[in-house]
Structures are given as structure tokens and as C-alpha cells.
Amino acid sequence: MPELPDVEVFKRYLDSTSLRKTISGVTVNNTKILGGVTPAALRRRMQGRRFTRSRRHGKHLFVRLDGGGWLGMHFGMTGYLRYFKDVDEAPERDRLQIRFSNGYTLGYYSLRLLGRIEPVEDPAAYIRDHELGPDVLDPGFDLKTFKTLVQGTRGIVKSVLMNQSLMAGIGNIYSDEILFQARLHPRVPADKLDAPALRRLYTRMQSVLRKAIACDADPARMPRGWLIPHRARGQPCPRCGAPIAQIKIGGRSAYCCPQCQPGP
């Protein structure tokens, strides 16, 4: 699930539920999501502290702890947060649970264990070390920056949008939506895009991500004209009715309309 819009929704959810409450306990049900840290070390850094604020960069979420340091969260393909009071009937389905002194719990779910939670000293250093590009919704990430970046790359346009070291936040689903709305085939070489196409791509990237956040990243609430609610092989294109095509790019499925997005 989690690309930029999803993680932004998680951030707002965490901000509205979990800030300024004393952390009374941390339960780790699977150490794989911790990377290298031990549960005891994580507990030491969190217990008795409070979350004060959070910031998102691409698909990463960083939560500040009072007294110093951050908690870094990544959600892999199958992660989300849930905040609850009543004892859950299956608490083990959360890979990690953070209990607050008000009796509520913040659960981190990650079915396939592809997500990570770990202490982070400084988000800026983390972003550098992991070679993450600028967040695509950062106000400083303007059309000019985008153009320069894309034109200097030789890959196909879908791979460029999804390359986190070029720009951070876009994954498989939203790249399909952005390309559909910009009427570009995913395999168009990035350095072959002309100025109007680059502008289209940039403005659609911005509007798709912002609108998706406004829809709480819920496909059921997205506009009917979007690809996402119809993103399956053979489904009619919401614009022209032609059957949506499924192609493989980098081992993963990309969906596009063969009519509206003619091949390179």
C-alpha cells in the first residue's frame, strides 16, 4: 500500500492520535522489522518518552522523541498504523505495539515483514545515507528541478518516477496513475520527453498526489476518471473504454491504456 499519499495519511493519523502521550511500553512481536536493533535497545530509547512531532520524506516517516532522537518508520508493501483502546483479539498481528499511559496502543502492522522501524539520530543524515532524492511534494521541488533531473536520466519514464534516489515518494501504483493522466506510455525514454510532456508530467504528479491525500489514499474515494479504481487487466479505460493493458516493467506489473498512452 504505502506510497507517498498513504504515508502522509499515516502521518496525519499518528499526529492526531499519538503525540504528547507518555510511552509506557513497547512490545515487539517480530524482530525482523527492527533491522539490527534489539527490542531492549528500542525500548530503552522510547520508554517514558513522548512523541512530539513527525515529518515525512517520500515513503519514510520520522517521529521525534522528546529528549532526543527519532523513530524511523517504513511500511514496505503491506504496512499501516492503527490506534486503539480495547484489547485487540489478535494483538500478534501487529509486528510492534507502542502503549501509552492513557491506555491506548499504537500498532504497527506489516504483514510481509518488508517494513522497518528503527531509531534514527537525524532524519537529514538518514536521507543522505540512504541516498533518497528530494520529496516530490517538497515546495522546493519545482518544475525546473524536475526537468533537469528527468532529462539527465536515461531510463524509461516509469522507472524514473519510481527511482527513490532521484525523487522520493512515488511507487508502482501512483506512477501508473500519473502516467495515465499525463498520457504517457510507461516505457517512453525519460530523456525523449519534450517540454510540454515534462510540464504535464510534473503538474499531474503534483495534482495526483495531493488529490490522493485529500481522498485519504482510499481508491474508493478517488475520482471515477482515475485509472486506480480500474487498475486491472481488461477493465475499460475510464477515458476511452479500451481494455486496460498489463505489462511487465522490472518484474512488476504496470497498467496503462493502449489508446490513451500510445507506446514509445
Added chain:
DNA sequence: CCTATAGCCTGACGGC
């Protein structure tokens, strides 16, 4: 530099 592939993991689904 770029692409393709496998691997990490679990669970849902379709076909036989």
C-alpha cells in the same frame, strides 16, 4: 549508468 532478476516474507486467489 541502466535493466533484469532473485530474494526477502506472508497470504489470497485461480486452476486443476
Added chain:
DNA sequence: TGCCGTCAGGCTATAG
């Protein structure tokens, strides 16, 4: 019903 292969919205390492 049971088994098997495939696929799933991420990222990394490796080979070509």
C-alpha cells in the same frame, strides 16, 4: 477439498 503456481502498492544485492 487440497495442492500448486502466481501475484501483491517496497527495497536491496547482484549480474550483465
